[in-house]
Amino acid sequence: QVTLKESGPALVKPTQTLTLTCTFSGFSLSTRATRVSWIRQPPGKALEWLARIDWDDDKFYSTSLKTRLTISKDTSKNQVVLILTNMDPVDTATYYCARMAGPGAFDIWGQGTMVTVSS
């Protein structure tokens, strides 16, 4: 059974750095063609794709957030980490990690973790 679960702080202050961890099971990020992405959703708003990391350590970022995002993986721990710097209240959202089935589809999603940015 494939599962993913996000973890991280529920509250961060403006200008701080957010570090989120996606811990998964049922698949390996060392397997060819395996990819994991981060997606976020502000309250009442649409989904926004943030970043992707592939089995071969290729990394891709949202154009609008590229300068603030870093994605990495620890294959031995079955984890993917997302770092978002210089947090702002507009970054308040539920953050999801998801496994990708092919280049365009997210077949398994984590439950999401809500992050609020407030002083």
Add this chain to the structure above:
Amino acid sequence: QSALTQPASVSGSPGQPITISCSGTSSDIGGYDYVSWYQQHPGKAPKLMIYDVINRPSGVSSRFSGSKSGNTASLTISGLQAEDEADYYCSSYTSSTPVVFGGGTKLTVL
């Protein structure tokens, strides 16, 4: 990369069919057969309903179908049921960033 364009809301009566459109460009929907659709109930994570334009994951009802014409993709739900009431999002592979989502459509079952 601009978001794909979806109607904000659609509605239909139980048993009727509905279609949700998703408009993009030749750099996303029109250029690749990598359109997906997701269903999201309140407070829940999105669920993959259609991938690669027309394919249904195992376990998804055959009442859900996808199609594409030019730069526009569509999700059709035949025989609406109360449990279909949810938000629906389309997404597409793009030539610039790997994925772009639509703005979402709220489906109301009357």
